Amino acid sequence: MATPAPRNVIFFGTAGAGKSSIVNMLLGEKDEKALVSNSALGCTSSNKDYSTAIEGRNYRFYDTPGLNQGSMRPFSTADALRSLYHLLHSLKDGVSLLVYCVRGPRVTGSLERDYKILYDGVCQQHVPIVMIVTGLEDQEPDMES
Numbered sequence: 643m644a645t646p647a648p649r650n651v652i653f654f655g656t657a658g659a660g661k662s663s664i665v666n667m668l669l670g671e672k673d674e675k676a677l678v679s680n681s682a683l684g685c686t687s688s689n690k691d692y693s694t695a696i697e698g699r700n701y702r703f704y705d706t707p708g709l710n711q712g713s714m715r716p717f718s719t720a721d722a723l724r725s726l727y728h729l730l731h732s733l734k735d736g737v738s739l740l741v742y743c744v745r746g747p748r749v750t751g752s753l754e755r756d757y758k759i760l761y762d763g764v765c766q767q768h769v770p771i772v773m774i775v776t777g778l779e780d781q782e783p784d785m786e787s
């Protein structure tokens with residue numbers, strides 16, 4: 643029987659939201675790691691994929707450049723969205739899940755816009771989406787709320 647293709651999972655969201663950190667957390671100890679940075683210039687500058695297995699299922703995680711980068715950063719939101727669009731259309735096995743990464747205290751008006759562009763626009767609501775909110779440890783005593 644043929645091995646099923648890995649499930650493609652796309653991590654996207656605001657620059658510095660913690661996309662690469664989440665990918666690394668899911669990869670665990672043994673696998674290759676994504677670069678994480680404190681730099682205002684942004685860390686992930688192109689799409690990069692990481693293969694892993696979780697509970698016997700193969701996954702390919704795609705770490706992507708941040709949206710809504712400031713003027714100090716090398717490329718615009720339009721560039722980042724274009725790059726995401728090309729990635730989503732280039733995956734021959736399709737996309738199983740979109741993971742929208744948002745940093746809690748920085749939730750802005752662009753959140754809804756970017757959600758709609760990716761979920762409604764590019765993916766035509768055919769791909770499930772989850773949101774991960776990072777950076778809540780100092781703001782929210784009860785993170786579940």
Ligand SMILES: Nc1nc2c(ncn2[C@@H]2O[C@H](COP(=O)(O)OP(=O)(O)OP(=O)(O)O)[C@@H](O)[C@H]2O)c(=O)[nH]1
Nearest residue numbers: 657658659660661662663679684685686708776777
């Ligand atoms: N306090 C806090 N810091 C976090 C959290 N998640 C990530 N960070 C830190 O935030 C910084 C940016 O994290 P990255 O994972 O590089 O963020 P990114 O979204 O991949 O950034 P770009 O690739 O530049 O768009 C790093 O210093 C991380 O250690 C979180 O939940 N809380």
Ligand SMILES: [Mg+2]
Nearest residue numbers: 661662685686
């Ligand atoms: Mg990154």
